Amino acid sequence: MSDSPTGTAFRIANNVGEGRVVAAPVWSVDPRTGKAREQVAVEADAAEVDAAVRAAYATRGALADRGARARLLRAAAELLDAARDRVVEAADAETALGPVRLTGELARTTAQLRYFAGIVEDGAFLDVRISRPDPATTPPTPDLRRMKVPLGVVAVYAASNFPLAFSVPGGDTASALAAGCPVVVKAHPDHPATSELCAALLRKAAAESGLPEDVVRLVHGFDAGTELVRHPLVAAAGFTGSVRGGRALFDAAAARPVPIPFHGELGSLNPVVITEAAAAERAEELGAGLAASMTLGQGQFCTKPGFVLAPAGEAGDRFLSALTDAVSETEPGVMLDHRMRDAFLDGVRERAALPGVTVTVTPGAGGEHTVSGGVLVTDAGPLAEGGHAALLEECFGPVTVVARYASREEAGTVLGLLPGNLTATLHTADEDPEAPGLLADLTPLAGRILVNGWPTGVAVADAQHHGGPYPATTSLSTSVGGTAIERWLRPVTYQSTPQHLLPPELRDATEAGEG
Template sequence: MTVHSIDPRTGATVSAAEPTPADEVGRITAAAAAAAPELDRRGRDFRARLLRAIAARLEERRAAIVALGQRETGLPEARFNGELTRTAYQAEFFASVIEDGGYLEATIDHAADTPMGPGPDLRRMLVPLGPVAVFGASNFPLAFSVPGGDTVSALAAGNPVVVKAHDSHVGLSQLAYEAIVQACGDVDAPEGTIGIVFGTEAGAALVADPHVKAVGFTGSLHGGRALLDIINARPEPIPFYGELASVNPLIVSEAAASERPEAIASGLVTSITGSGGQLCTKPGIVLVPKGTGGDKLLGAAAALVAESAAQPLLNARIAESYQAITASYTAAPGVRELAVGTAAPESGSFGSPRLLEVDAADFTPAVAEECFGPSAIAVRYGDAAELRSALAVLPASLAATLHTAEDDPEMDALVALVAPLAGRLVFDQFPTGVLVSWAQHHGGPWPSTNTLHTSVGATAIRRFLRPMTWQNAPESVLPAELRDDAAVPQRVDGRLRP
């Protein structure tokens, strides 16, 4: 069945693509497998040139990408321009990561006498896994899709990539793919370096294909479990790096609520409603103290939500799920509706912003799941015991945020409570917005991800590499990075050498 992308603002069809047949999926993955040794052999400098060529070709198509992307997703022009800038920057960033060479973890132990007896010459570094399947995400049609972070980090590591285009933006996926193909031509990359497939069945076939050696996925917990089932049924199970579900709790201390209620409310509502509340780091659960400060904070937030316009959501499925989840929350015992934004238009796929409230004593797992869209639930706690009980209900998340005051007496206790629940702790800011950098970590305990690795930042490359050791190897067969005169960071006989 033909895959159609729909403008969520109007319901009109924008683009279409034919599903990729299973035999074509096999041809694409075989080409990727054939390209893998050559892509590795050409080395880091070549791959850096490829990534910079990708960034340049994306920039060259900026106007067309932004125009088509807006129609397929309903996201505003400023958001799309910003995401394209981020996507091109990611490619440039990973070019610098591989030129640095530290990601290889190059390690040399020269032959020497040891307490265990004579030791051989051992040289270890990280090497590419092989072809990687990348699943495009609905909410980041560039930065986590065809030309996104999974793709460029896998290419940087030396692996060909086959992308499964997201059904919501098939036209944009094809356009971005064509830009990468053009970049591959610019540097004469091996045929099969990049491939693309369309349709749900093609995605399942891709994950099951024996040529594929790892999978990167950003999407729902349900979709991630389905792919994991396919992987676990393979004769050769492979790594699956899934970003799946996250409520990203935001905790406000009593001192912070008293000190700056309006400022926290303003930042909170911006974080909840930005991009239609469809960011994986949106704070969906907000723990607010009872009392005057908390009341002022939520009163200001409710006023802002009530003035907020209904927003187009990425597709009809997301809009339907948003309506169903918010309705179930509103009907749950003890939940109160504080504010609803303007009504959604009758046509298209829209969601009205919502702010709900529940006392900590009534807070249950039934209202603690991720709600993809412009909403949040405020959980009111009266003391430290109630805060602990509310936090115990929460699933782990990508990020957790603490808003405290200077010399706040609650700080240490809050950090100790929240740290086990998240991969990133945010202090007195908001979790939406994830900088691409060396120190970034975008991951967390299950169910936010199923991995200890990050999908954003320099160490995202680690997902698509495996360690290998050469023992007593002739210098002629050693990778250049493991020779004694290599110009990359190495740990030699136990000591770091820059």
């Protein structure tokens, strides 16, 4: 893409002159073959990151116009929908997620942009609170009027597994722009061409909406990502990715002279508990349902159910049998990149080598570029005793761990040892006496609690919460749904401020009904 939309000048990869550093090339790679497709850009150096942040920073004033923000979000949705074939083709070539999934992901992404346009227009996110003067309090209460204002430039770290919905045009960008914050996106190296295409469309949408194009900037490169979170003019960050990468950036955000909020979604086991009654009632349905959820998108969902407590005994056996049958019937698939494929196969091997762990489907069978789904099975006993810690860590890819519990107490003990999660799921039956207690055990573990469902598929809705105790997220916020906008705002209270100096949203309503 020689017409780089982010202004990154193309430099020849080997152009080393006196005192010049090599500009590392950014390649688009086909995960179906492992081969490079094209050079998309070069990695941004510190000066380029600085320029991107400063350019974005300069657009804050223009973004203060809520009407323009709503127009921008709707225009972006229109342009992305209009470019659907190109976007899906680019994303599929780089991620192998397939056109059906990616067409759906694009629909979700553009709906999300329009959803945040509505939130901007509605204005409830400003969380206006007004306290009238009251001389009787200690100390006396003056006229106080509070609302939320944008934080400033937001750094968005795109995800590997959702090249659209959690990347350049995704939820972090949509919610940050809705809040009035310019965005600098650090592209994910798994889909740089898709990132450039989407950034160009967002910048075009800005221009069409009367806003500067630099409300969105894009940078590539690992070091650029580190520079970004350290930049003094970056006010907050959103991240979706691994525990290791996310924690490093979280630590950098916290270690700044002026620390900034870092909203990272790092990793999640997404535990599922199947009660004896649920297994007795619908073992086969549960097995098939779990297989579909855990292999969806090659198991590359943040909400993949990766740990299942299933009862020992006959009903649990039937469930496990249905699960392994269904998983064994799924086609091998291509993961997002070969590094992930290697990590997946290593992770499965490590877990399968633990004493007492059996592999009922061999994950990893497939060709040189593909993987198959798999199921690891263990008794819950060793886990309840604090062993087999690797089974309580996320293994990214199409594998789940089924731990067979012998008693309610054993299941509860294991739940008490789990790290934080995005989701926790209970499968129960009508009038199941275990349900209330298990739900109480699950609630501390996650940000979303499901009953008789599967956690993959995260609706964009007012009541959604996609976040949870660490390492699921590094903050208490959500990255999906209407309240995601809260991440990019801070409250400001105006005290005893004359009407004409107040922001319009805080003024008294006039006779004409304004205010």
